[in-house]
């Protein structure tokens with residue numbers, strides 16, 4: 124009997140993916156878990172995203188809940204080692220599933236979920252997510268889709284314990300058509316979701332190149348000391364510069380090609396930007412970004 128109990132307990136443990144999350148302090152009372160600079164895979168359990176949490180007197184505020192229920196549950200255990208406090212609010216920066224599939228865990232713990240309008244529009248109960256397809260049933264585990272409690276239309280000021288969070292959508296379309304940024308006023312920490320990438324290539328497929336550049340100017344205007352993006356390890360204020368140069372270079376080269384009447388079929392061969400070749404996910408995402416940039420800039424030209 125003892126053996127049976129032990130074996131079934133062991134199989135329970137085996138089922139949950141071990142994320143080995145280590146919180147890194149980025150500012151006073153502010154911590155992040157940094158994910159890998161790669162695509163979603165069974166080997167990483169979807170942990171290729173950055174999520175953060177802020178310790179307030181009232182409880183924790185989480186910014187992006189990560190790729191699965193188990194990820195969120197393990198993140199929560201790490202928070203409890205810092206303080207035995209509930210998670211009061213979870214803010215979702217945008218509707219890409221690597222950032223919010225932990226919401227179902229926090230909902231079960233009584234947290235209030237806050238996010239953009241696009242979440243309500245695009246996240247439908249029962250739909251199969253990209254994460255689910257790649258991870259499979261076992262790793263996906265108890266992950267499910269839950270609704271938000273509060274939608275941020277334009278901006279929202281959230282007071283939690285001793286901290287003030289200013290949540291806003293800087294532009295109509297940048298990484299997606301609903302990107303929220305969260306400014307932790309006292310600490311001068313700005314959580315920017317996927318409006319800033321470091322060390323790897325971004326994806327423009329759901330957003331806008333021009334909007335992404337505008338968003339970077341607005342981010343810089345906050346004068347934040349710490350800027351945490353959705354992917355990548357750099358968190359100092361210069362992180363926007365590096366990301367901006369990738370986007371600006373692409374805009375310049377694609378615009379030049381358009382002026383030279385380069386056709387859509389040749390554009391990805393023309394704008395290779397080899398100086399970015401050793402960035403992670405260049406092979407997967409760069410050509411597609413160039414194509415999206417081409418379509419966008421061509422459309423702007425047609426409108427003018």
Ligand SMILES: [Zn+2]
Nearest residue numbers: 219221317353
């Ligand atoms: Zn992302």
